[in-house]
Each structure stands twice: as structure tokens, then as C-alpha cells.
Amino acid sequence: MRLPPKHLIQAELCRRSFYYFLQHFWHTIIPDDPVYNWHIEYLCEELEQYAFRVKNREDKASDLIINIPPSTTKTTVCTIMFPAWCWAIDPTMRFITASYSGELAVDHAVKSRDIIKSEEYKKLFGKVTIKADQDNKKHYENNSGGSRVATSVGGTITGKHAHIIIIDDPLNPEQAVSDTERKTANRWMNETLSTRKVDKKLTPTLMIMQRLHEDDCTGNKLKKDPDIHHICLPAEDGAGVKPAEMRDKYVEGLLDPVRISKDVIIEEKKNLGSYGYSGQYDQAPAPEGGGMIKDHWWNYFDLSEFNDQSVTWNFVIDPAYTAKEKNDPSALMAYCYHNNNFYVADVAEVWKEFPDLCKFIPEF
Known part of the structure; x- marks a missing residue:
């Protein structure tokens, strides 16, 4: 043919x-x-x-x-x-x-x-x-x-x-x-x-x-x-x-x-x-004043305000167990809840393998 x-x-x-x-x-x-x-x-x-x-x-x-x-x-x-x-x-x-x-x-x-x-x-x-x-x-x-x-x-x-x-x-x-x-x-x-x-x-x-x-x-x-x-x-x-x-x-x-x-x-x-x-990039624009969490909700405070207060500080970790910065980091946060407010004392993001992350936690 x-x-x-x-x-x-x-x-x-x-x-x-x-x-x-x-x-x-x-x-x-x-x-x-x-x-x-x-x-x-x-x-x-x-x-x-x-x-x-x-x-x-x-x-x-x-x-x-x-x-x-x-x-x-x-x-x-x-x-x-x-x-x-x-x-x-x-x-x-x-x-x-x-x-x-x-x-x-x-x-x-x-x-x-x-x-x-x-x-x-x-x-x-x-x-x-x-x-x-x-x-x-x-x-x-x-x-x-x-x-x-x-x-x-x-x-x-x-x-x-x-x-x-x-x-x-x-x-x-x-x-x-x-x-x-x-x-x-x-x-x-x-x-x-x-x-x-x-x-x-x-x-x-x-x-x-x-x-x-x-x-x-x-x-x-x-x-x-x-x-x-x-x-x-x-x-x-x-x-x-x-x-x-x-x-x-x-x-x-x-x-x-x-x-x-x-x-x-x-x-x-x-x-x-x-x-x-x-x-x-994510095709999810947030409101300029914030989405679920609004800008005006945030204020600064001095840790010395809690010197005479009886509060419990909480530590949370979202681990990733990697040292490669192209991957997501491990995230850490220290906070307390007092008088109907959340107080964030410190946050950190680090790229560390599990053993090094365990060593870093007490320092944080």
C-alpha cells in the first residue's frame, strides 16, 4: 500500500x-x-x-x-x-x-x-x-x-x-x-x-x-x-x-x-x-492582614514580665531529621498560655539529623 x-x-x-x-x-x-x-x-x-x-x-x-x-x-x-x-x-x-x-x-x-x-x-x-x-x-x-x-x-x-x-x-x-x-x-x-x-x-x-x-x-x-x-x-x-x-x-x-x-x-x-x-506559586493568596491569624492579633512582650508569674512553658517540635536545606527543616517553639493570651517566647528552624537535633533541643 x-x-x-x-x-x-x-x-x-x-x-x-x-x-x-x-x-x-x-x-x-x-x-x-x-x-x-x-x-x-x-x-x-x-x-x-x-x-x-x-x-x-x-x-x-x-x-x-x-x-x-x-x-x-x-x-x-x-x-x-x-x-x-x-x-x-x-x-x-x-x-x-x-x-x-x-x-x-x-x-x-x-x-x-x-x-x-x-x-x-x-x-x-x-x-x-x-x-x-x-x-x-x-x-x-x-x-x-x-x-x-x-x-x-x-x-x-x-x-x-x-x-x-x-x-x-x-x-x-x-x-x-x-x-x-x-x-x-x-x-x-x-x-x-x-x-x-x-x-x-x-x-x-x-x-x-x-x-x-x-x-x-x-x-x-x-x-x-x-x-x-x-x-x-x-x-x-x-x-x-x-x-x-x-x-x-x-x-x-x-x-x-x-x-x-x-x-x-x-x-x-x-x-x-x-x-x-x-x-x-501556591495559588493560594492570603488576605494582606492575614488569613485565619490576623496581623493585629500580635504584640511584643518582654520575658521579664513573667519573672513573678507562675506559668507553664510548653515546648513543641515538628521534626524533619535532615541536614539538607533543600528539604523542610525541623521547627521548634516555646510558648505559654496566660490570661487568655498565647505568649511565644522563641521559635527556631534547623536542618539537623536526629542525633544532632537531640543535642540541640536542650540548648534551645
């Missing part, structure tokens, strides 16, 4: 699998070798389902939120490669893509266009070409009616309608601490972007971001639509992983042990502090 030409086989494999397409076109826009952690294929398969429903003009099942740490290839997968693949399966699709920065949104759109204009894409999907009279970095169209418009959050998109809306990082960390910036972003998404759909029953909104604040765009959307399809993949395993079965994919409690190793996590905790790390 005579097989079809190789490029036709490659084209069909790409159409059938977004993940295959991503691997095939990776070096078209990225010179570095890829690190294919399991979550990349998983996200590709999830996005596929949305694209095929749009291709068949079926009602959307739900909008989608993806919360995932930085440096996990989320933008390459969701905002750059995905629209280019969608045109390979249905060049009539229209996109609106947005980010907190107009310059960043344009950069994403240009990289997608670079794929579409590449010789390999032309060889596999030659019928898809960018129209010469509408080939702008912010807005380009193909010869089948498909289009892509790139904008910033808060930007003007009057008169534009999309089959798929993609929002990639609607806020940056600096904007997220501003009540005004957060409210502006949430209002734009709820009142402006939501009206830019070809068909409200058909058009899904796909939002990809790292968590930055309790009331960021993810928090706002979850309050309005608690049943939305929510994928949450924190850097470290925990109760926040969604869907819960994805926890089985974590390796030694880590989402991506190659790029977000224990050493990287230790460094990022130092750089970002506990508040920044809990949002951007």
Missing part, C-alpha cells in the same frame, strides 16, 4: 493532537530545548476540547480558569501555540487575546503569527495565509475569515467579536496590590470583554494566570461562577490542586521538579516573601 506524502501525515497528526503540534513547532519560535513536564500535555488536552467544540459550533460546556506558577510554559501553550493550532483545524475562528500590558499581548500575537508564517506551517497547512491588507501586529486576519485581535486589559475592542477569548495574566504583581487596578480589571472583564463574543452560548473565555490577590480576576470570577471549570496547579502538592486527581502526577510533592525544584522554591520564598509566594 502506498502511503501519503510525509507532510500530509504530519499535518494530520498535528490536527489531531495539539500536544503533537506544540512539539512539532516548538523550535519555530523558541531556540531553547523544551522541558516537557506532564502538565503541558494535560493543558493541551484540556484546550483541545474547547477548540473542537468551537470548530463544531457546539455550545461551550464552561469557561476555563488555569492557575499555575510562572515559568511553566503557560503562555507558550495557551496564548501563542493554541491560536495557531486552532487555525490548523478551523481557520474561520476569531480570537481576542488580552494581557495586563498591550505590549505583552502584541508580543504573544506576533509569535503566533511567526508560526503561521513559517515555512513548516505553510507546508502543512498551506491553505491558511495571513491577508496582506490586514497584517498588523495588533490585528491580523487570514484568508478564511479568521482573525486575532490583541489588546491590553482596559483596552478598546469595540466592534470586535470572538469565537474564543484568551486572557493571559490580566494583572501583574504591582497592579494586584492596588484596589483601583483590581477593580478596573474585574470591571473590564465583566462589563466589556464579556460582550465581545460571537455567540454567548458558544464562545468560551479562557483565563490563564498566577494568583496575586484574593480579589484578583480569578477570585472575582470564582465568586460569580463557582461552577466554572477551574484548573489549579500549585508548585507544591496540597489541597488546592484541582482537579484533585492531578495530585497523583506530582513528583515528591512538586508540580515540576526540574524547573521548580526544592532549591528554586527556597529561593523564591526568600525573594517573594510568604505572601507573594503563597499567591504566585
Whole structure:
């Protein structure tokens, strides 16, 4: 039996699998070798389902939120490669893509266009070409009616309608601490972007971001639509992983042990502090005043206040029995409870093997 030409086989494999397409076109826009952690294929398969429903003009099942740490290839997968693949399966699709920065949104759109204009894409999907009279970095169209418009959050998109809306990082960390910036972003998404759909029953909104604040765009959307399809993949395993079965994919409690190793996590905790790390990496932003334990509950005291008091000091230890700083430390605390208050006299974290830890305890 005579097989079809190789490029036709490659084209069909790409159409059938977004993940295959991503691997095939990776070096078209990225010179570095890829690190294919399991979550990349998983996200590709999830996005596929949305694209095929749009291709068949079926009602959307739900909008989608993806919360995932930085440096996990989320933008390459969701905002750059995905629209280019969608045109390979249905060049009539229209996109609106947005980010907190107009310059960043344009950069994403240009990289997608670079794929579409590449010789390999032309060889596999030659019928898809960018129209010469509408080939702008912010807005380009193909010869089948498909289009892509790139904008910033808060930007003007009057008169534009999309089959798929993609929002990639609607806020940056600096904007997220501003009540005004957060409210502006949430209002734009709820009142402006939501009206830019070809068909409200058909058009899904796909939002990809790292968590930055309790009331960021993810928090706002979850309050309005608690049943939305929510994928949450924190850097470290925990109760926040969604869907819960994805926890089985974590390796030694880590989402991506190659790029977000224990050493990287230790460094990022130092750089970002506990508040920044809990949002951007653990996808669990805490209130600025504290979560279950509030800032204003804490005061300082002098141990000499207890010289004439009859109190019992308690010592608690959460041992880890390791001297390797890439692992969790042993934690120690001395405290007492007196007159309806807890008094913490001292705390320590140490990396020691069991024998050395036993020697350290009396010193503490």
C-alpha cells in the first residue's frame, strides 16, 4: 500500500493532537530545548476540547480558569501555540487575546503569527495565509475569515467579536496590590470583554494566570461562577490542586521538579516573601492582614514580665531529621498560655539529623 506524502501525515497528526503540534513547532519560535513536564500535555488536552467544540459550533460546556506558577510554559501553550493550532483545524475562528500590558499581548500575537508564517506551517497547512491588507501586529486576519485581535486589559475592542477569548495574566504583581487596578480589571472583564463574543452560548473565555490577590480576576470570577471549570496547579502538592486527581502526577510533592525544584522554591520564598509566594506559586493568596491569624492579633512582650508569674512553658517540635536545606527543616517553639493570651517566647528552624537535633533541643 502506498502511503501519503510525509507532510500530509504530519499535518494530520498535528490536527489531531495539539500536544503533537506544540512539539512539532516548538523550535519555530523558541531556540531553547523544551522541558516537557506532564502538565503541558494535560493543558493541551484540556484546550483541545474547547477548540473542537468551537470548530463544531457546539455550545461551550464552561469557561476555563488555569492557575499555575510562572515559568511553566503557560503562555507558550495557551496564548501563542493554541491560536495557531486552532487555525490548523478551523481557520474561520476569531480570537481576542488580552494581557495586563498591550505590549505583552502584541508580543504573544506576533509569535503566533511567526508560526503561521513559517515555512513548516505553510507546508502543512498551506491553505491558511495571513491577508496582506490586514497584517498588523495588533490585528491580523487570514484568508478564511479568521482573525486575532490583541489588546491590553482596559483596552478598546469595540466592534470586535470572538469565537474564543484568551486572557493571559490580566494583572501583574504591582497592579494586584492596588484596589483601583483590581477593580478596573474585574470591571473590564465583566462589563466589556464579556460582550465581545460571537455567540454567548458558544464562545468560551479562557483565563490563564498566577494568583496575586484574593480579589484578583480569578477570585472575582470564582465568586460569580463557582461552577466554572477551574484548573489549579500549585508548585507544591496540597489541597488546592484541582482537579484533585492531578495530585497523583506530582513528583515528591512538586508540580515540576526540574524547573521548580526544592532549591528554586527556597529561593523564591526568600525573594517573594510568604505572601507573594503563597499567591504566585501556591495559588493560594492570603488576605494582606492575614488569613485565619490576623496581623493585629500580635504584640511584643518582654520575658521579664513573667519573672513573678507562675506559668507553664510548653515546648513543641515538628521534626524533619535532615541536614539538607533543600528539604523542610525541623521547627521548634516555646510558648505559654496566660490570661487568655498565647505568649511565644522563641521559635527556631534547623536542618539537623536526629542525633544532632537531640543535642540541640536542650540548648534551645
